[in-house]
Structure formats: C-alpha cells, structure tokens
Amino acid sequence: MTLSISGLHASHGATRALRDVSLHVESGRILALVGANGAGKSTLLHCVAGLHRPDQGQVSLHGKDVTGLPVHQVAQRKLCLVPAGRQLFSDLSVADNLRVGLHGLKLSGTAERARVDRVHKLFPILREFTGRKAGLLSGGQQQMLAIGRALVREPAVLLLDEPSLGLAPMLVTQILRTVAGLAADGVAILLAEQNAAAALQVADHGAVLENGRVTRADTATALLADEDISRHYLGKAAAESAPDAPVRRLPAGLSSLAH
Numbered sequence: 001m002t003l004s005i006s007g008l009h010a011s012h013g014a015t016r017a018l019r020d021v022s023l024h025v026e027s028g029r030i031l032a033l034v035g036a037n038g039a040g041k042s043t044l045l046h047c048v049a050g051l052h053r054p055d056q057g058q059v060s061l062h063g064k065d066v067t068g069l070p071v072h073q074v075a076q077r078k079l080c081l082v083p084a085g086r087q088l089f090s091d092l093s094v095a096d097n098l099r100v101g102l103h104g105l106k107l108s109g110t111a112e113r114a115r116v117d118r119v120h121k122l123f124p125i126l127r128e129f130t131g132r133k134a135g136l137l138s139g140g141q142q143q144m145l146a147i148g149r150a151l152v153r154e155p156a157v158l159l160l161d162e163p164s165l166g167l168a169p170m171l172v173t174q175i176l177r178t179v180a181g182l183a184a185d186g187v188a189i190l191l192a193e194q195n196a197a198a199a200l201q202v203a204d205h206g207a208v209l210e211n212g213r214v215t216r217a218d219t220a221t222a223l224l225a226d227e228d229i230s231r232h233y234l235g236k237a238a239a240e241s242a243p244d245a246p247v248r249r250l251p252a253g254l255s256s257l258a259h
C-alpha cells in the first residue's frame with residue numbers, strides 16, 4: 001500500500017498549518033517527518049487519517065483518493081494512526097485497550113486472539129500486564145500499548161505521532177526498532193518526530209517541515225549527514241545519544257523482534 005500526499009494545505013481558523021505539502025511513502029518504507037514544535041506534523045497526520053479536513057490538496061492510498069473521508073472510512077482502508085500522547089483509556093485494562101483496537105472488525109474469537117497474540121509476541125510486557133489498568137503502565141509500556149492497539153487492526157499504512165516523546169533513549173531505540181520491523185514486514189510508515197536523530201536512524205527517507213512547508217526531502221542518510229540539518233534538528237546531544245549503526249540495519253523481521 002502506498003500513501004501519497006499532494007499539494008496539501010490545511011489551517012486551524014486563521015492559522016495556516018500546512019502549505020503545499022507533497023509526500024510519498026511506499027509499502028515497506030519509513031518516512032520520517034521531522035520538525036520543531038508547531039511545524040505542522042500533527043496536522044498533517046490528522047489530515048491523512050481523516051481527523052482534519054484539508055483546505056486543498058489530495059491524500060491517496062494506493063492510488064485511491066481518500067481526501068476528506070471520515071476517520072472510520074479511512075481506517076477501513078487499513079490506515080491507522082498512533083496519536084501523540086498515546087490517547088489510551090487509562091481506566092481500562094491493557095486487554096480492553098487492545099479490544100478497543102479490534103472494535104468494528106467483526107472477527108471471530110479465534111482471529112481476534114491471534115491478532116492479540118501477535119502483539120503480545122512483539123511486546124511481551126503487554127501479556128504480562130494484560131489485566132493492569134493502562135494508566136498504571138510506564139510511559140514506554142503505554143506507547144507499546146498504543147502501537148499494539150493500532151497493530152491489532154493489521155494496518156498497511158501506519159502513522160506515528162511522536163512515539164518517542166518522554167521516553168528514555170533505550171526505550172526510544174526499542175520502540176523504533178519495532179517500527180523498523182513493521183516496515184520490514186511491508187507496512188508503509190509515516191513517523192512524525194521532534195527527535196530527528198532517532199527517527200532518521202530508522203527511516204529510509206526524511207522530510208523536514210518548517211512552518212507548514214516541506215523545506216527538505218531526501219534519503220535519511222543524506223539528511224543525517226547534512227550540516228544544516230545537524231545544527232538545527234540533530235543537536236550535539238541527540239547525535240551523541242544516537243546508536244552508532246542505523247537501527248534499520250539490524251535484523252528487523254517481526255518474528256526476530258518477538259524474542
């Protein structure tokens with residue numbers, strides 16, 4: 001499944017949040033969308049997911065125009081958003097939060113269990129804490145649950161909004177390594193991150209968003225090597241904390257990540 005965004009403009013009242021944004025993500029690839037606070041990353045993801053209606057432009061999934069479709073109709077086309085701040089039901093258990101993800105799919109009990117099992121293999125801690133309230137999980141565990149809730153829908157296109165926010169570097173690596181595994185299994189991934197260093201380490205391509213505009217788009221390797229990008233988005237500390245070798249180069253099949 002391919003995601004194509006073309007000439008997208010969007011606003012919040014008088015604030016113009018996106019200006020003529022065009023991006024493309026192929027199946028099995030990760031596009032890192034990097035940019036500062038307020039650059040327009042969330043608005044872009046919301047436009048793609050059907051949560052915000054763009055003023056102009058087009059979003060298509062595998063050549064089919066989905067621009068402006070309501071969120072449930074976009075979701076039916078196997079596109080899932082893992083929202084910023086996780087947006088879990090904190091009083092519900094881990095198992096019930098995963099059940100929320102399965103809602104409306106009309107699967108048999110066996111098929112539902114198989115999907116939940118797959119998420120448990122990916123994030124064994126979620127099996128261990130299956131009865132625990134989501135609000136009592138650590139930030140990293142909550143992020144795993146938020147991703148798991150999307151994965152039970154078996155998305156072909158996955159949008160991730162700041163999955164690293166508030167997580168310790170080791171957990172960021174673990175989460176992004178899982179994301180790389182999903183791409184290796186054929187999912188098209190649009191990864192919005194302020195943590196540009198970590199995102200570009202796992203991505204194939206990157207796009208820099210500034211004031212709602214894409215100001216650079218290139219391979220992740222080229223962006224990581226670029227001095228301007230380095231100065232503005234990677235920062236010395238971020239560059240130093242990044243793994244030596246790109247995470248993407250590690251074995252990344254889902255099955256290999258399960259152990």
Ligand SMILES: Nc1ncnc2c1ncn2[C@@H]1O[C@H](COP(=O)(O)OP(=O)(O)OP(=O)(O)O)[C@@H](O)[C@H]1O
Nearest residue numbers: 012015016017035036037038039040041042043044
């Ligand atoms: N609900 C809203 N009402 C008014 N303005 C908004 C709203 N949401 C976002 N904006 C504005 O739109 C612009 C883009 O915001 P957006 O949240 O998409 O950026 P972002 O890159 O995701 O940043 P952040 O990481 O802070 O969410 C900003 O100027 C922001 O202030």
